[in-house]
Amino acid sequence: MSLRVTPKRISRNAGPLDCPPDKSVTHRSFLFSLLSSRKSVIQRPLLGEDCLASLAAVAKLGGQVERKGTGVEISGFGIRNFGTAPTTKSNPLKIDCQNSGTTIRLLSGLLAGQTGYFHMFGDGSLSQRPMARVSQPLLQMGAAIYPRGEKKGAKGITPTPPIDLEPAQGGLRPLDYAVASLSGSLGRDLSPLNLSVGGDPSSAAFWACAAVMQGQRVCIENVLLNPTRMGFATVLSRMGAAITTTRMHSGGGEDVGTVEINPASLRATEVLPHEIPTMIDEVPMVAIAALWARGTTVFRGVQELRVKESDRLEAIISFIGSIGGKAWAVENDLFIEGLGAAPAGPKASDWFYETLGDHRLAMAAVITADALQKEILLDDAECIKVSYPGFFEHREALSK
Numbered sequence: 077m078s079l080r081v082t083p084k085r086i087s088r089n090a091g092p093l094d095c096p097p098d099k100s101v102t103h104r105s106f107l108f109s110l111l112s113s114r115k116s117v118i119q120r121p122l123l124g125e126d127c128l129a130s131l132a133a134v135a136k137l138g139g140q141v142e143r144k145g146t147g148v149e150i151s152g153f154g155i156r157n158f159g160t161a162p163t164t165k166s167n168p169l170k171i172d173c174q175n176s177g178t179t180i181r182l183l184s185g186l187l188a189g190q191t192g193y194f195h196m197f198g199d200g201s202l203s204q205r206p207m208a209r210v211s212q213p214l215l216q217m218g219a220a221i222y223p224r225g226e227k228k229g230a231k232g233i234t235p236t237p238p239i240d241l242e243p244a245q246g247g248l249r250p251l252d253y254a255v256a257s258l259s260g261s262l263g264r265d266l267s268p269l270n271l272s273v274g275g276d277p278s279s280a281a282f283w284a285c286a287a288v289m290q291g292q293r294v295c296i297e298n299v300l301l302n303p304t305r306m307g308f309a310t311v312l313s314r315m316g317a318a319i320t321t322t323r324m325h326s327g328g329g330e331d332v333g334t335v336e337i338n339p340a341s342l343r344a345t346e347v348l349p350h351e352i353p354t355m356i357d358e359v360p361m362v363a364i365a366a367l368w369a370r371g372t373t374v375f376r377g378v379q380e381l382r383v384k385e386s387d388r389l390e391a392i393i394s395f396i397g398s399i400g401g402k403a404w405a406v407e408n409d410l411f412i413e414g415l416g417a418a419p420a421g422p423k424a425s426d427w428f429y430e431t432l433g434d435h436r437l438a439m440a441a442v443i444t445a446d447a448l449q450k451e452i453l454l455d456d457a458e459c460i461k462v463s464y465p466g467f468f469e470h471r472e473a474l475s476k
Contacts, residue, residue, distance in 0.1 A: 095275025
């Protein structure tokens with residue numbers, strides 16, 4: 077559904093924002109609850125469309141799912157015997173993973189050691205996502221996993237969904253690096269989960285960039301502070317952004333706290349390949365914010381952007397060009413020529429943006445339109461619900 081978005085500005089009096097729950101932790105909490113025969117309790121999960129795909133898969137596999145208030149309770153089976161009924165090769169259990177790459181990849185590992193037959197599929201976008209990174213290690217372990225689809229690219233043919241899984245003959249073999257840590261616990265029932273999901277750094281990154289681009293203060297509470305997820309804050313700080321993180325408590329084994337962003341001038345930086353995994357989903361937004369920096373910012377080794385919900389690398393370059401900036405790619409590196417100020421904005425008076433059905437591109441476009449104080453028409457605003465159902469409500473709250 078298209079949506080015309082009128083620009084808003086962050087208010088000087090904006091109160092702290094409660095960060096929405098983490099998407100990655102929610103996925104894993106739902107799916108891993110199947111591995112215990114006892115009841116798991118997940119408080120404050122993210123109920124966006126991607127995570128709901130994982131929850132639906134849990135129910136399809138026979139997990140007992142009950143929503144209670146803001147939480148979800150799941151009773152699983154233990155490590156073996158997933159599935160609600162016997163399956164055959166000609167009649168596998170069919171699981172719709174919708175748009176969620178995390179769902180289909182995690183389920184591939186969970187189901188590879190089961191005794192049933194499974195067929196996993198998704199929408200058109202998911203059917204273009206690469207699966208070799210999952211299927212190849214599982215094949216080495218003896219799994220009977222068969223990606224049916226294929227995508228032709230510069231490096232040849234890449235296996236893609238849908239995926240068929242059959243019982244592994246003789247069970248799975250552990251990979252060499254896993255033997256020491258797993259051999260003592262194989263076959264045991266696992267303890268149930270009891271956790272409260274902390275806030276998603278990927279969602280916090282949008283408001284951090286909004287604060288930098290608008291020159292306003294933003295405070296975000298209940299953010300997961302795991303350093304492997306906070307790359308956006310590390311990079312923005314290196315660019316000169318005034319970012320302070322404060323640990324408040326621990327939740328689910330993770331530090332959770334407050335992230336405060338204050339106005340500051342930005343300078344260009346080089347983001348190295350080893351930093352990219354700590355901020356891969358935040359690269360589109362941070363790359364756009366780099367237009368406000370002085371000098372040319374480089375993101376090294378961002379080839380993963382090409383195989384997200386869309387080709388985000390090309391989408392970023394196109395978007396930056398459309399608002400008066402300059403960005404380009406050299407092999408797997410992304411370059412953004414900073415202006416030290418806001419770009420001129422789109423030439424057309426009626427700004428239309430094609431989101432490609434990509435939730436992160438859609439949100440980045442709205443944040444940019446607010447910074448430029450331009451009205452924007454999104455061809456698909458519904459895609460934002462994939463990861464951030466409350467995005468527009470939080471945007472409204474920050475403007476008051």
